[in-house]
Amino acid sequence: MAPAKCSFVTTHRSAPKRSLRVFAVGVSLALVVAACGRDDEEGADDAPGASADTSDDGAADTSGDDTSAGAAEGSIDVWAMGTEGEKLGVLADGFMAEFPDIKVNVTAVPWDAAHDRIVNSIAGGEVPDVSMIGTTWMGEFATLGGLEPTPEGIDSSQFFEGSWETTEVGGVSYGVPWYVETRLIYYRTDLAEQGGFNQAPANWDEFTQLVQAQVDAGAEFGVSLQPGGVGAWQTFMPFFWQAGGEMLDESGAFTLDSEACVEALTFYDSFFEEGLTPPAVSDVPVEGSFTNGDVGSFISGPWMIGVVTDAGADPATWTVAHQPTEEAGTSFIGGSNLAVFEQADNKAAGWAFIEYLSRPEVQVEWYETVSDLPAVRSAWDDPALADDALLAAFGEQLEDAKSAPAIPTWEEIAAVIDDQIEGVTVGNTTPEDGCTTMQQEAESIGTGL
Amino acid sequence: MTAAVTAENLSESIKEEVEAPPRRSRPTRKQNLVGWSFALPFVGLFVVFMAGPILVSLITSFTDLRSTDIRSPFGVNFVGFDNYGDVFSDPKFRKAAVNTAIFVFVGVPLTMSLGLLAAVGLNQGIVKFRSVFRLGFYLPAITSIVAIAVVWRLLLGADTGLINGLLDVVGIDGPGWLNDTQFALPSLIVMAAWKNLGFSMIVFLAGLQSIPVDLYEAAAVDGAKRWQPFRYITLPLLRPTILFVAVITSIGYLQFFEEPFVMTQGGPLDSTLSVSYHAYNQFSFGNYGYTAAVSYVLFVAIAVFTFIQFRLLRPKT
Numbered sequence: 001m002a003p004a005k006c007s008f009v010t011t012h013r014s015a016p017k018r019s020l021r022v023f024a025v026g027v028s029l030a031l032v033v034a035a036c037g038r039d040d041e042e043g044a045d046d047a048p049g050a051s052a053d054t055s056d057d058g059a060a061d062t063s064g065d066d067t068s069a070g071a072a073e074g075s076i077d078v079w080a081m082g083t084e085g086e087k088l089g090v091l092a093d094g095f096m097a098e099f100p101d102i103k104v105n106v107t108a109v110p111w112d113a114a115h116d117r118i119v120n121s122i123a124g125g126e127v128p129d130v131s132m133i134g135t136t137w138m139g140e141f142a143t144l145g146g147l148e149p150t151p152e153g154i155d156s157s158q159f160f161e162g163s164w165e166t167t168e169v170g171g172v173s174y175g176v177p178w179y180v181e182t183r184l185i186y187y188r189t190d191l192a193e194q195g196g197f198n199q200a201p202a203n204w205d206e207f208t209q210l211v212q213a214q215v216d217a218g219a220e221f222g223v224s225l226q227p228g229g230v231g232a233w234q235t236f237m238p239f240f241w242q243a244g245g246e247m248l249d250e251s252g253a254f255t256l257d258s259e260a261c262v263e264a265l266t267f268y269d270s271f272f273e274e275g276l277t278p279p280a281v282s283d284v285p286v287e288g289s290f291t292n293g294d295v296g297s298f299i300s301g302p303w304m305i306g307v308v309t310d311a312g313a314d315p316a317t318w319t320v321a322h323q324p325t326e327e328a329g330t331s332f333i334g335g336s337n338l339a340v341f342e343q344a345d346n347k348a349a350g351w352a353f354i355e356y357l358s359r360p361e362v363q364v365e366w367y368e369t370v371s372d373l374p375a376v377r378s379a380w381d382d383p384a385l386a387d388d389a390l391l392a393a394f395g396e397q398l399e400d401a402k403s404a405p406a407i408p409t410w411e412e413i414a415a416v417i418d419d420q421i422e423g424v425t426v427g428n429t430t431p432e433d434g435c436t437t438m439q440q441e442a443e444s445i446g447t448g449l
Numbered sequence: 450m451t452a453a454v455t456a457e458n459l460s461e462s463i464k465e466e467v468e469a470p471p472r473r474s475r476p477t478r479k480q481n482l483v484g485w486s487f488a489l490p491f492v493g494l495f496v497v498f499m500a501g502p503i504l505v506s507l508i509t510s511f512t513d514l515r516s517t518d519i520r521s522p523f524g525v526n527f528v529g530f531d532n533y534g535d536v537f538s539d540p541k542f543r544k545a546a547v548n549t550a551i552f553v554f555v556g557v558p559l560t561m562s563l564g565l566l567a568a569v570g571l572n573q574g575i576v577k578f579r580s581v582f583r584l585g586f587y588l589p590a591i592t593s594i595v596a597i598a599v600v601w602r603l604l605l606g607a608d609t610g611l612i613n614g615l616l617d618v619v620g621i622d623g624p625g626w627l628n629d630t631q632f633a634l635p636s637l638i639v640m641a642a643w644k645n646l647g648f649s650m651i652v653f654l655a656g657l658q659s660i661p662v663d664l665y666e667a668a669a670v671d672g673a674k675r676w677q678p679f680r681y682i683t684l685p686l687l688r689p690t691i692l693f694v695a696v697i698t699s700i701g702y703l704q705f706f707e708e709p710f711v712m713t714q715g716g717p718l719d720s721t722l723s724v725s726y727h728a729y730n731q732f733s734f735g736n737y738g739y740t741a742a743v744s745y746v747l748f749v750a751i752a753v754f755t756f757i758q759f760r761l762l763r764p765k766t
Binding site: 119122123140143144145146227228229230279280281282283284408409411412415419422423426427448 | 515516517519520602606607608609610625628629630714716717718719730733734735736
């Protein structure tokens, strides 16, 4: 990183004589600001994303010897969050059995603290070798210069495309997908049939018909969509993609005020306009109202299979369905990646560990340990996943799923999108104004690359 | 400060000390040195852990520091007052400022009058179980906000909440107290008043007990009725206590953060977004320069507001 180009000059008043007041004046610093500033207008030299753009060989350098696991030895520190952090030791044991020269120390980090802890470790240079990284954090940490580009030895085609894209910041990949999740439609088949709708919804019209059928069959609400608030974009953006929208164009400029956005917001809002979805987040959890038939459908990720089952829903009364298809049938893809830090002591062993975790059989083992869905496609051929109809539906949707763009300012842009969704569904904003505002605010925030 | 201690000026200073005239003389250089050396542990800690960071945060508010700059924090640009300009032109900040102002101007008088009411009641009316009531009123003030949030969610829930359940009995369809843009902020004000009245009650109670009983007896002899003792004895003599409670409560309420953080996340439609919460959000987005500017705007607002309170409530001489 560039050295400090800034000098702070302290001026002391000569020997403070009387009071603390004088001392306080003495302490005040005079800043010489002229020498401060970014290295150039954009600070681009500092940004590893940018430097990696211009020197792909730089990235390739690391790949040569680093990935040959035979050469790797020593110990590595690995951070992981939540359940993954608690259970990763199981896989680490298998890895150490195969690579006796490498010792893996797993540290479990609470999700709440993880982001700041990683930022601080990068700033302080005291990083672990490998860490689990939430997909929406990739842009920030890579731009910060904290992550090592992925060695070329790793084959990107073994992962789901949408998932691999979460590792790419400014055209360079920093890490590999570890596990994934995507969003499907959960719906009550019994209510739908009662209301006269007997198949999975193929497009938007049919989705509305499904929802209407649930209401006709006696559900208070045909669907439960998030009216706004943190994370509403994860439910909304699939509709945006289905209408043919893209968040960024090829040049990396935002394209949020497209026709697709207006169509998607209008469609999303139609459920609120017609009273088909609760106007505000209910204090009854959705699995409860889904099980007792008050809510006919909702859109969520694979973890809800277990939650709905635990809530006592009869497996014969509900199923999951692929997102409806207009221009596309795209859903949202989330999950976590694994990355090696740029300042790590033992990068070679770190990549060896990541390669081990990316093996199809290890991915299946991991699914059996913590129910995380494999990011490696061939792992889905394993009977543990392929024979489960509900899971297989998720596997199918993963082939057509997109992530948020990996840009450092994403969390802020996501908040803007959440706000506008709420403005349209709860407030009086029109979809047109909502999309225009999204675009304007996103442009003023910038991609941060 | 490099005073060489010699026998001569040592004896001189002793002589000075002994023969010092009654009025305070200027301390000598050596006395200064000794004084500072005693103060040094505090001054050192203060400079390193308090003054330093505060100064850095002030400087930060004039830079475009972002989270992506932290590996080269000196490589940022000074942008003058741009951050402050952005703060005032940001509609979210303006919304947050209005919410915070409503919270303070409604919440502080509400909390203080409830606290005073409880204190007067405990001081005069309630004799039995006084300590039980005192503890009961004070308990919310020392309870974790998270526990309070759980309880108040049970009360305020739109579909399963106790309040709406009661309203339902008498045939009223209650609103979503936390989901409705009109009711969310008032709900939080009531909750904050309930949580914080215990503190003002304790302080008012101490203030009330310092008022001599003779004054009330004298007033009774003079024929004071009903509200008159309260209006002409209690309130004027409580003036310093009122000032103290008003200042402390206002400073707390201007930094209004925990209640929306645990209850509403600033929603719906930013109707419970406060200035502190806005700063918190911007900090988590990594806009450190902007966050520092918001914080200093809030700091100045607190300072000005406190100053006004001191002017309005200063003791009449």
